[in-house]
Structure formats: structure tokens, C-alpha cells
Amino acid sequence: MFRKIVIASDSFKGSLSSAQVADAAALGIMESIPGCIVDKICIADGGEGTAAVLTEALNGQSRQIEVHDPLGRPVKAVYGIINDSRNPVTAVMDMAQASGLTHLDPSERNPMLTSTYGTGEMIADALKRGCRRFLMGIGGSATNDGGTGMLEALGYRFLDTEGNMIRNCCGGILGKIADIDDRYALPELKDAEFIIACDVDSVFYGPEGAARIFAPQKGADQHMVGMLEEGMKSFAGVVKEKYGTDLSSFKGSGAAGGLGGAFLAFLNASLKKGIDMVLDNVRFDQRILGADMVITGEGRIDSQTSKGKAVSGVLARASRAGIPVVAICGICDLQDKSIDGFKAILPISPRPSDDIGLSAAMDSSTAFENVRKTVSTMLFTRDF
Numbered sequence: 589m590f591r592k593i594v595i596a597s598d599s600f601k602g603s604l605s606s607a608q609v610a611d612a613a614a615l616g617i618m619e620s621i622p623g624c625i626v627d628k629i630c631i632a633d634g635g636e637g638t639a640a641v642l643t644e645a646l647n648g649q650s651r652q653i654e655v656h657d658p659l660g661r662p663v664k665a666v667y668g669i670i671n672d673s674r675n676p677v678t679a680v681m682d683m684a685q686a687s688g689l690t691h692l693d694p695s696e697r698n699p700m701l702t703s704t705y706g707t708g709e710m711i712a713d714a715l716k717r718g719c720r721r722f723l724m725g726i727g728g729s730a731t732n733d734g735g736t737g738m739l740e741a742l743g744y745r746f747l748d749t750e751g752n753m754i755r756n757c758c759g760g761i762l763g764k765i766a767d768i769d770d771r772y773a774l775p776e777l778k779d780a781e782f783i784i785a786c787d788v789d790s791v792f793y794g795p796e797g798a799a800r801i802f803a804p805q806k807g808a809d810q811h812m813v814g815m816l817e818e819g820m821k822s823f824a825g826v827v828k829e830k831y832g833t834d835l836s837s838f839k840g841s842g843a844a845g846g847l848g849g850a851f852l853a854f855l856n857a858s859l860k861k862g863i864d865m866v867l868d869n870v871r872f873d874q875r876i877l878g879a880d881m882v883i884t885g886e887g888r889i890d891s892q893t894s895k896g897k898a899v900s901g902v903l904a905r906a907s908r909a910g911i912p913v914v915a916i917c918g919i920c921d922l923q924d925k926s927i928d929g930f931k932a933i934l935p936i937s938p939r940p941s942d943d944i945g946l947s948a949a950m951d952s953s954t955a956f957e958n959v960r961k962t963v964s965t966m967l968f969t970r971d972f
Contacts, residue, residue: 590621590880590881591880592880593625593627593883594875594879594881595609595610595626595629595884596872597613597631597885598886598887599886600955601886601887602950604952605630606630606631606632607630609885611628612955612957612959612963613628613883613885614626614628615963617964617967619964621967627875627876629875630642630645631870632863634785634786634862635725636682636725636728638866639668639685639723640668640682642668642723643669643670643680645869645870646670647670647672648668648678649668649669650667650668651666651669652664652666653665655705656686656705657687657691657706659691659696659701660703663706665685665706667679667685667714669714669717669719675721676721676781677717677719677721678722679710679719679721681707681710681722682725683704683707683724683725684728686710687703687730687731687844688728689728689730697730697806697807698812699732699799699806699812699845700808702730702731702732703737703756703757704733704847704850705740705756705757706737707738708737708738708740715777715780720781723783723785723865723869724784724857725785726843726851727785727862729844729847731844732759732802732806733759734792734824735846735849736757736761736762738850742774742777743774744770745768745769745772748765749766751767759803759816759845761819762819762820762822762823763819763823765826768826768827777855782851782857783857783858783860784857785860787862788843790802790842790843791836792820792836792842792846793820793842797817799817802845820846823846827853833852843859861896863896863897866898867901867902867905876906876911877909879906881912882902882912883963884898884902884913885917886898886899887919888917888918888919888921889915889919889920889921890921891922914933914966915932916934917934917936918935919935920933936955936961
């Protein structure tokens with residue numbers, strides 16, 4: 589008999605939030621096992637939307653401010669502020685809120701021009717509000733500026749060979765930087781801790797670097813890629829001379845167009861896999877103690893699921909604790925319908941045969957009901 593079940597599912601993108609999946613699954617559990625203790629944990633994999641999940645899961649407050657988008661236009665950005673007794677005041681942020689690709693029309697994508705300045709503005713605002721711990725998701729960027737835009741907003745100054753200050757930092761100016769003046773960096777940064785959700789292994793420059801791997805997705809043609817590559821290499825040389833940090837040797841330094849490297853070199857950040865950052869901060873390992881089962885899930889389970897997605901992180905931690913894990917999903921694209929370690933992988937409805945069927949299955953009320961029924965039926969009919 590199940591006495592305690594933990595629900596820790598990612599969102600079903602386009603249908604249900606993480607909280608809605610948990611609510612539906614909890615109803616299914618209570619139908620089959622009325623006395624069962626149910627603990628609902630909102631999670632995400634560190635990508636866009638992670639800040640909202642953490643803000644909700646940690647009982648934080650959302651703050652909306654006006655910052656600059658990747659091309660310098662005013663845009664509203666939202667981040668969360670968390671107050672709890674275990675940590676300093678914490679800000680949770682998605683850099684994509686300010687500097688994400690979704691702010692640009694396809695015709696506007698140009699990583700020679702885009703900047704992370706707005707991300708720096710979010711950080712500066714949180715520092716002024718007393719935040720000294722930052723949980724940052726850096727997926728979905730429109731930028732390849734090596735983090736110089738963010739640093740400019742935080743008070744760092746970049747100088748050319750003649751000692752002139754370079755303004756409006758972006759990918760196209762990296763090769764002009766000859767020196768860095770950090771005397772005017774916000775003093776609050778000295779006491780701040782940055783934990784960055786990063787599932788990318790790319791380095792700052794080189795064949796596996798930011799420009800060559802990701803800049804084409806952000807609008808760069810091959811000529812731009814070459815210029816960005818040279819700029820990143822040049823800027824990395826200045827950073828190494830100034831601070832002794834060799835960005836070419838750090839996995840993850842190329843994430844978000846080099847933003848990961850800027851966090852490492854300038855802000856002494858630590859990089860974590862996104863799902864691990866989330867699970868650590870919702871105290872997942874403590875909350876599953878004594879559980880008889882963990883239910884996780886996401887909209888699509890496929891060959892990428894085991895490569896850092898939320899359900900794989902849940903599976904790894906629950907398995908270490910000896911707790912069986914069942915996954916639910918909208919669509920399962922694994923031929924054998926299994927990933928090593930799961931007790932079961934259960935699609936919540938038959939696979940739609942056309943776009944009309946897919947649209948109907950993704951309706952939020954339909955998906956909610958299907959999650960409820962799937963969990964209730966599983967617990968009533970299966971022997972675990």
C-alpha cells in the first residue's frame with residue numbers, strides 16, 4: 589500500500605504547467621488511495637520558465653521591471669525574489685526575459701548587434717533590492733556578446749587600444765576590446781553568489797565554441813560566425829591577461845553566447861545542470877524521504893530525455909534513494925517505451941493521428957483530465 593507519493597513533473601509544454609500536472613496527478617492518487625500523503629513539487633529543467641517555477645515553488649514574489657531587449661528597445665522583464673531563513677535574499681531569473689531570442693522577429697536576428705545589457709539591468713535591480721544570491725537560467729539567448737553587455741550594465745567598462753570607453757557592447761565590438769576597467773562595477777557584486785543553470789558544454793571559442801555552434805541559430809551567416817569567433821578569441825585573451833582566467837578551458841563558458849564565461853570570470857559563478865539547480869533548491873532529496881513512489885513527467889519523452897531533461901534528473905535522485913519512479917507524458921517517442929530505471933512510462937492518451945487530434949489532446953482541460961485518469965488507473969490496476 590502506498591503511504592506517500594511525491595509528484596515532481598515538468599510542464600507539458602503548450603498544455604499544462606508543472607503545478608497543473610501535479611494537481612491532476614494528485615486527484616488521481618486520492619481517487620485510488622484516499623489516505624495517501626501527496627507532496628507536489630514544481631520543477632523545470634533550467635530552460636525558459638524556470639524562474640517562474642522556482643518563484644512559485646519557493647513562495648517568492650514576482651517583480652516586473654523595464655529593461656532593454658537584445659536590440660536596446662524597452663521591454664518588460666519579470667524575475668522572482670525569494671526570502672527564506674536558509675539563504676540570503678535570492679533572485680531567480682531567466683536571462684531570456686531580457687535578452688532572449690523570442691524578443692526578435694526572424695528578420696531582426698543578428699548576434700553582431702544583440703546585447704545582454706538587459707540581463708545586467710535585471711541583476712542590478714535585484715542587487716539594489718537586497719538580493720545577494722542569484723539562480724540564473726541562461727537558455728534561449730539571442731546574443732553572442734561574451735556577456736559584455738551584461739557587465740556594462742553592472743558598471744564594468746571596456747576600453748579600446750587608445751583607452752577610449754566602448755559603449756553599447758555587443759558581439760560586433762568584442763575584437764575592439766583591449767582593456768577592462770572594473771573600478772566602477774557595482775560594489776554589491778562582491779557579496780553576491782551566482783548559480784547558473786547550464787546544460788551546454790560549449791567553450792568560449794574554438795570548433796565547439798559559442799560562435800561556431802550556436803551563432804547560426806541566432807541569425808549569423810558564415811562571415812558573421814568568423815568575425816564573432818575572432819572577437820570571442822580576442823576578448824578571451826584580454827580576460828586571461830587581466831584576471832588569469834582561461835575561458836577556453838571551461839565547459840559551459842560558451843553558453844548563451846559566452847554569457848556563461850562572463851559569469852565565471854567576472855562574477856565567480858558556479859555552473860550546474862539546470863535540473864540539479866532546481867532540485868537542490870526545492871529540497872527534493874529531503875522531500876522524497878519516506879516516499880513509496882515518485883511520479884514525474886513531461887510533454888514528450890524521447891531520446892533526448894536522458895540528456896539532462898527534468899525527468900532524468902528526478903529519476904537519478906529517486907533511484908539513488910531506492911524509490912521507484914513512474915513517468916507520464918503526452919507523447920512517448922521511444923520505440924521500446926522505456927528508459928532504464930523507470931518502473932513505467934505512461935502516455936496519458938493515445939498518440940494523435942493528425943494535427944486536429946493533437947490540438948484536441950493538448951487542450952488544457954483535456955490534458956488535465958487525462959493525467960488524472962492515467963494516474964488513477966495506474967495505481968488501481970498495476971502491481972508495483
